[in-house]
Amino acid sequence: MFIQTEETPNPQSLKFLPGCTVMGEAEPVSFVQGDLIDKSPFSKKLLEIEGIEGVFLGTDFVTITKNPDAEWLVLKPAVLETLMELFVNNFPIILCTMDDGVSVSDDKEDPIIRQIKELLDSRIRPAVAQDGGDILFDSFQEGTVYLKMQGACSGCPSSTATLKSGIENMLKYYVPEVTEVRQVGN
Numbered sequence: 001m002f003i004q005t006e007e008t009p010n011p012q013s014l015k016f017l018p019g020c021t022v023m024g025e026a027e028p029v030s031f032v033q034g035d036l037i038d039k040s041p042f043s044k045k046l047l048e049i050e051g052i053e054g055v056f057l058g059t060d061f062v063t064i065t066k067n068p069d070a071e072w073l074v075l076k077p078a079v080l081e082t083l084m085e086l087f088v089n090n091f092p093i094i095l096c097t098m099d100d101g102v103s104v105s106d107d108k109e110d111p112i113i114r115q116i117k118e119l120l121d122s123r124i125r126p127a128v129a130q131d132g133g134d135i136l137f138d139s140f141q142e143g144t145v146y147l148k149m150q151g152a153c154s155g156c157p158s159s160t161a162t163l164k165s166g167i168e169n170m171l172k173y174y175v176p177e178v179t180e181v182r183q184v185g186n
Contacts, residue, residue, distance in 0.1 A: 003083055005076065008132040010156035013054075013065045014072060015132030016079065018087050023057050028134045029094070030056045030150040032065075042086055042093040049082060051075050056133065056151030057093060063132035063151040112177050113140050119174055120147075124167055128153055135167070143179035145171060159183070 004017040023029065031043040032054040038044070043055040046062075051070030056063040064079050066072065085091075117137050128135050133153030138146040147167070153159050160183075168181035 001084060001087055003080055003087075005080075006132065008063065008152035008156070009158050010065070010131075010133075010152040010154075012068060013056075013063050013132055013152035013156070014076065014079075015152065016062045016064060016083055017060065018062070018083060020087065021060055022062055022093065023059055025059075026094070028056065028058045028129075028150065030054065030134075030154070039095050040093060041095065042091050045086060045091065046079065046082055049075065049078050052079070054151075054154070056154075058129055058132070058134065058151065061129075061132060065152070065154070110140070112175060113137075115175050116140060116145055116171060116178070119171060123170065128162075138184045140178075143177060145178055145181045146184045147181060148184050 002019060004019070006015040006017065008015050029040070031037045031040060031047065033047055033052075037047065040057070043057065046052060046055045046064065051067050052064055052075065053067050054065035056065070062083065066075055120135060120137055124135055131152050133149065133151035133156070135153060136148045136150065138148050140146070147163070149156070149159055153162075163181055163183055168178075171178040171181060
């Protein structure tokens with residue numbers, strides 16, 4: 001097994017590409033130090049590495065976020081070794097279905113919210129996944145769209161600019177009811 005790495009716009013995060021499915025069709029999920037992570041033995045093992053603060057499990061990648069004081073030069077070999085061990089031994093990634101608090105779309109959902117989610121899923125989420133992160137819909141209230149940033153997007157220095165100049169402009173263009181986009185806490 002050969003695991004590739006890619007830098008992300010966030011200097012604290014590195015994207016690891018194992019060449020196989022991680023979450024597949026399941027929703028991406030994020031864990032940080034301090035979470036109750038018994039549902040993901042895979043993430044728990046990675047978070048045991050000193051200096052690692054977060055694990056984001058994407059479709060076919062794992063994004064690791066480090067402590068600002070830690071150095072990738074030291075952490076990267078330890079992460080690669082742990083990932084190799086986890087994948088080769090088919091370590092359980094998720095033990096049961098995760099509930100991340102994001103509502104599932106249904107036929108009774110507001111058409112504006114449905115349109116916002118469709119734009120996020122078709123145009124925005126694939127682009128941020130390339131950078132090792134994800135953006136999830138939280139809510140839409142009085143013209144404001146609230147989004148949750150995960151993986152490399154969470155804490156990225158350029159995330160505010162991406163949110164305001166990229167995502168906000170696109171949503172305003174396609175959904176005139178949108179007046180602003182804001183990030184909610186992780």
